[in-house]
Amino acid sequence: MANKDVMIEKLRSMLGDDAVCVDDKYGAGVVSAATAPAAKLVEALGVFKDTGFYLETMTALDFQDTQEIVYHLNCFEPMSRMSLRVLVGHGVSVPTASGVFTAADWLEREVREFYGIQFEGHPDPRNLLLPEDADYHPLKKDFGKVHAYRTRDEIYG
Amino acid sequence: MGNTDGSDWVRLIVGLVIVLAFSQLNALFLVWLERKVAGHIQLRPGPKEVGPFGILQTIADGIKLVGKELISPAAADRKLFPIAPILVFMPVLVGFLVLPFSPDLIIRDMNVGVLLIFAFSTFSVLAILAGGWASNNKYALLGAVRSVAQNVAYEIPLLLAVLSVVLMVNSLQFSHIVEAQNRFWFIFVQPVAGIIYLICATAETNRAPFDIPEAESELVAGFHTEYSGMRFGLFFLAEYTNMFIVCAVATSLFFGGWNGPFGFDLNIPGVVWFLVKTYILIFIIMWVRWTFPRLRFDQLMNFSWKVMIPLSLANLMLTALVVKFV
Amino acid sequence: MRSMADQFREPIVERVYTLNLGPQHPSTHGVLRVLLDLDGEFIVKADPVIGYGHRGHEKMGENRTYKQFLPNASRMDYLSGLLYNHGFVLAVEKFAGIEVPERAKYIRTVCAELNRISSHLLWFGTYVMDLGGFTPFLYAFDDREHILDILDRVSGSRLTYSYCRFGGVCQDVDAQFVDTTRSFLKRFRSRYHDYDNLVTKNVIFIHRTRGVGVITVDQARQFGVTGPNLRACGIPYDMRKIEPYEIYDRFDFEIPIGTKGDALDRYRVRLEEMEQSCRIIEQALDRMPGGPFWNEAATFKVRPPKGEIYFGFESARGQTGYYLVSDGTPYPYRCHIRVPSYGNLHVLTEVLRGTMMADAISILGSIDVVIPEIDR
Numbered sequence: 117m118a119n120k121d122v123m124i125e126k127l128r129s130m131l132g133d134d135a136v137c138v139d140d141k142y143g144a145g146v147v148s149a150a151t152a153p154a155a156k157l158v159e160a161l162g163v164f165k166d167t168g169f170y171l172e173t174m175t176a177l178d179f180q181d182t183q184e185i186v187y188h189l190n191c192f193e194p195m196s197r198m199s200l201r202v203l204v205g206h207g208v209s210v211p212t213a214s215g216v217f218t219a220a221d222w223l224e225r226e227v228r229e230f231y232g233i234q235f236e237g238h239p240d241p242r243n244l245l246l247p248e249d250a251d252y253h254p255l256k257k258d259f260g261k262v263h264a265y266r267t268r269d270e271i272y273g
Numbered sequence: 274m275g276n277t278d279g280s281d282w283v284r285l286i287v288g289l290v291i292v293l294a295f296s297q298l299n300a301l302f303l304v305w306l307e308r309k310v311a312g313h314i315q316l317r318p319g320p321k322e323v324g325p326f327g328i329l330q331t332i333a334d335g336i337k338l339v340g341k342e343l344i345s346p347a348a349a350d351r352k353l354f355p356i357a358p359i360l361v362f363m364p365v366l367v368g369f370l371v372l373p374f375s376p377d378l379i380i381r382d383m384n385v386g387v388l389l390i391f392a393f394s395t396f397s398v399l400a401i402l403a404g405g406w407a408s409n410n411k412y413a414l415l416g417a418v419r420s421v422a423q424n425v426a427y428e429i430p431l432l433l434a435v436l437s438v439v440l441m442v443n444s445l446q447f448s449h450i451v452e453a454q455n456r457f458w459f460i461f462v463q464p465v466a467g468i469i470y471l472i473c474a475t476a477e478t479n480r481a482p483f484d485i486p487e488a489e490s491e492l493v494a495g496f497h498t499e500y501s502g503m504r505f506g507l508f509f510l511a512e513y514t515n516m517f518i519v520c521a522v523a524t525s526l527f528f529g530g531w532n533g534p535f536g537f538d539l540n541i542p543g544v545v546w547f548l549v550k551t552y553i554l555i556f557i558i559m560w561v562r563w564t565f566p567r568l569r570f571d572q573l574m575n576f577s578w579k580v581m582i583p584l585s586l587a588n589l590m591l592t593a594l595v596v597k598f599v
Numbered sequence: 600m601r602s603m604a605d606q607f608r609e610p611i612v613e614r615v616y617t618l619n620l621g622p623q624h625p626s627t628h629g630v631l632r633v634l635l636d637l638d639g640e641f642i643v644k645a646d647p648v649i650g651y652g653h654r655g656h657e658k659m660g661e662n663r664t665y666k667q668f669l670p671n672a673s674r675m676d677y678l679s680g681l682l683y684n685h686g687f688v689l690a691v692e693k694f695a696g697i698e699v700p701e702r703a704k705y706i707r708t709v710c711a712e713l714n715r716i717s718s719h720l721l722w723f724g725t726y727v728m729d730l731g732g733f734t735p736f737l738y739a740f741d742d743r744e745h746i747l748d749i750l751d752r753v754s755g756s757r758l759t760y761s762y763c764r765f766g767g768v769c770q771d772v773d774a775q776f777v778d779t780t781r782s783f784l785k786r787f788r789s790r791y792h793d794y795d796n797l798v799t800k801n802v803i804f805i806h807r808t809r810g811v812g813v814i815t816v817d818q819a820r821q822f823g824v825t826g827p828n829l830r831a832c833g834i835p836y837d838m839r840k841i842e843p844y845e846i847y848d849r850f851d852f853e854i855p856i857g858t859k860g861d862a863l864d865r866y867r868v869r870l871e872e873m874e875q876s877c878r879i880i881e882q883a884l885d886r887m888p889g890g891p892f893w894n895e896a897a898t899f900k901v902r903p904p905k906g907e908i909y910f911g912f913e914s915a916r917g918q919t920g921y922y923l924v925s926d927g928t929p930y931p932y933r934c935h936i937r938v939p940s941y942g943n944l945h946v947l948t949e950v951l952r953g954t955m956m957a958d959a960i961s962i963l964g965s966i967d968v969v970i971p972e973i974d975r
Binding site: 260261 | 650820821836840842906909926933937941974
Binding site: 311314315316317411412415482484485563564565566567568569570571572 | 616618640727730731732733734736737738741797801803804806807955956957958961
């Protein structure tokens, strides 16, 4: 069985069937997208790591009503990218994943400095790309020039 | 001091003036040669605008260097920092006093000529250390420390190789050594010592592949990071003059000095033979620089202590046995 | 008032000193600052400091239409600019469902592979120059000039390209392009032997790179290392074969892999990749069909449907990904770019520990990072 199928099984059993949607046609570039609550985030990532996945990238989205963190994970087999999404409200903090994937160390630093999302337990929360004394969060939709500020349902509804 | 009289003093002073002039001209020429050689190896022409074939390029660069501001870092050692470049240059000039350009063109044919040159070349190591330390810069200090370690390590096989030749001729005087080569050059009798000498000479003058102390891509500019203007120019000149001296010594010890091949002079004056051979050796050193990448520092030290020194020791012992029993 | 003897008897506690491999340094490629804690010659801790080139591309992505963002794509990794341009165009085409004529696909593949070769050539020249061999740099740039001339003639730019457009390419190629490319391939293959003899078989070079900077597969997985660095560890992971995009599944080429993951393997993998790119170019030139080269009508208003897409492709340094979130308007809601140099640089914090200063330069060069793409 391919890694991705094993992973989908495990995710379904951990998060429930309706939190995982599968798209074998790879329309959006991922074979499955899963939503996890913040409490189960580190556990889910640990399962990914044990199944042989690596953390490709991590980014965040800023909406009017909430913020969302998206993790993209992939493994060394064809067509196996999966995404894991966590909804966090403005100002809510999330446990750090740098204990599971060391790549998350820098990725979380970047998300923190651009979106203001705090990661609990992060070993080194300095700014990565912005100057050390920057106290603004540029990619939030209330900073600088913004074209559109929408709610999550307008896009994913 | 016994035999010094008026004519000796005149000879000394005239010789010093000629040496100063010659070393400057030589450095000028070598810088131009280096850039041309580098250019042609790299599929480009090198300097060609300033003067015919770019000969005057070095003079233009020299004028530029003289005109630059002499910047000293604020925390540099007040006394050592300006003195270090001068200290590097002076001992190199002393070497010219005993070089055997031709039978009657030696300024002072001392009976410890070989010893003199190598004793004074060690001074430049001190000067490099002084320069690196006085700069108050970690890169410069790293470069200086590496330079000292490298120089010390490669002096030993250098001297052992030279000793093999001295043992054969039984004299430290340059004219005796050159005269002993009027039939066969010593490179054919002592090939191992010759090659060891050339490798160690490249290391002594901090030329690639042994140029870690001034490794551009690693230490910015090594021990002369903080030097600007003519101070940097002095380090630069000292390196090229040192290269000339080292190759001139190689010519005298291994390649026959002022003698032609197999004793045939072909009516060409000795000094021309000497200079031609020296400049061919310099060209080879330059050729090597632009061909090989750099050795890592510990590989460099390993090469010296574990390969060069045993080899040169073995060579010396073999020479001693042959000289004693043959 | 302590005596001299007392001073000498004090143990030296602080052996570790901090050296700044500063933002201005001849061999950090781009503006990178690495804070090194050194114990003599050995590195105890390496901490890269980046962000000197942050230009806010992702914020720009949210304030520009897809068409307006097209030039930005090249400028992130300017050495493989056409590959990034190609990737962005492919991502948006897949998102918005834009059809591309066959001829355009072949043209784009040829140009993308030429760009890959030129990026690897630049890496080759600068890597050997960092190690002290100044000459191969000029040979590599001589070859690179030929590629740049070919691409300049067809696209108008030498370094940052906007040649690939949504729906095709903006200008057709003519017979001279095909001829010049073929003659370049012939010349380049003969030069390949020169590179082998001058560098690959050079004893000093082998000593500087063998066993240096080994990245294990586990480290690669932990840090998200992709591209030739990962392939040197033995994993045949190349997006052109794993998730074939454009027409790469029609060509016959191999993925070179290494065995040990040291700098020498990374060097060999990249050299082999150049040869494989030549194969792809040849096959594409042989099979290029006629026909239209730009589906311009379909791109009048590029308005992808609501939703998101992640498009991953193989750039010269590894796997690059465009993550686009659309709200139905011509402006993206989020434009995130996953860059390979991110993980490649991050893995150095572990790999550099315990190595020597001179090796640090060799490892940094062999990883092939371009800092502006990390900084975006």
